[in-house]
Amino acid sequence: MLKAKNKVEDHGSQLFDPSEVIKDGLEEELDSYTRSAVSKIRFALVIKPAIISFLALIVSFFLDVAEVPLLGNITFDLAEKIFPGWQAPTEAFEPFKFWWLPISCYALFTFIAFMTYSKLKIEIIRTPATETIDRLISAATSVIDSIATALPLIGAAILLISIQLGQEVFLGISVPFEIKALIVLALGKLFEPVLDQLGVEFQNVVNHVKDIRDKYFSRIQIENSKSLMKQLNQGGISPAKTQMSVEEMAQYKNLVEHTAKLSSVMLKNFASIQEIMDKLSTSNQISTEKIQELNTLANSITQASNSLTDERALAGLKHLEAIVVKK
Secondary structure, three states, X not given: OHHHHHHHHHHOOOOOOXXXXXXXXXXXXXXXXXXXXXXXXXXXXXXXXXXHHHHHHHHXXXXXXXXXXXXXXXXXXXXXXXXXXXXXXXXXXXXXXXXXXHHHHHHHHHHHHHHHHHHHHHHHHHOOOHHHHHXXXXXXXXXXXXXXXXXXXXXXXXXXXXXXXXXXXXXXXXXXXXXHHHHHHHXXXXXXXXXXXXXXXXXXXXXXXXXXXXXXXXXXXXXXXHHHHHHHHHHHOOOOOOOOOHHHHHXXXXXXXXXXXXXXXXXXXXXXXXXXXXXXXXXXXXXXXXXHHHHHHHHHHHHHHHHOOOHHHHHXXXXXXXXXXXX
């Protein structure tokens, strides 16, 4: 910002080149701020939104028909405490142990969130845009939701098959797996706030970058207006003339409005150019042949436009217009 400001002051009353200011001042400031802000975002920020899903993971140890490490046969113990007269079936077989399934899935969800966090840090520095955040967060959410939804469906299929295979398979494998699969589904849904929090943190950086760019172009508009007024004062208004007529005030108002419109158009054009350059920088599909074709087309357009300034071409067009009018 200081570099851009010095450039404005050096130009004095002349209009400065906005593209040069953007290149030297704005882009340096935005790049510096983005890198600094992104480096301050830590993955530890997901701890708070992950508390609910972590508590659900702890509860999953108490929802099991098989023996759990350290806790033992927790389901039978709870049943005996809730129903004092209840007796565990002595001839029942031991179900398969799936206590590890929610832990494994939760660890996988955390790994996906960390990979998304790392990818966001790289992409936001390269292209600070809301679309980048939405794309990465949506992809991670889709993967976690797919895993969490697929396991209960697989468990339901196993349940239907095990009905025909007997009680041992039904109670020994199908039921314990379906219980843990439903817990994984709950964990997946409760884990979504973690990804949302990541999106919010990086979106704050993107919003601030956008605010800086908007304020920068507003200042360019103000500096252009000041420079234009200096030129008008130097060219047609003497120092002794301190009052303006109604007609001069109307002309001045129209001039300021026209300058504001031009600045708005310039802002949109620079934003479009920036978007195109970002897309070109991330695209690897533009070959050398296509670039040569674009250069040839540009040269043809330049030659055609130059030919319109030739006196003979203009004379020919006037003769052609005269013939058409006579007809």
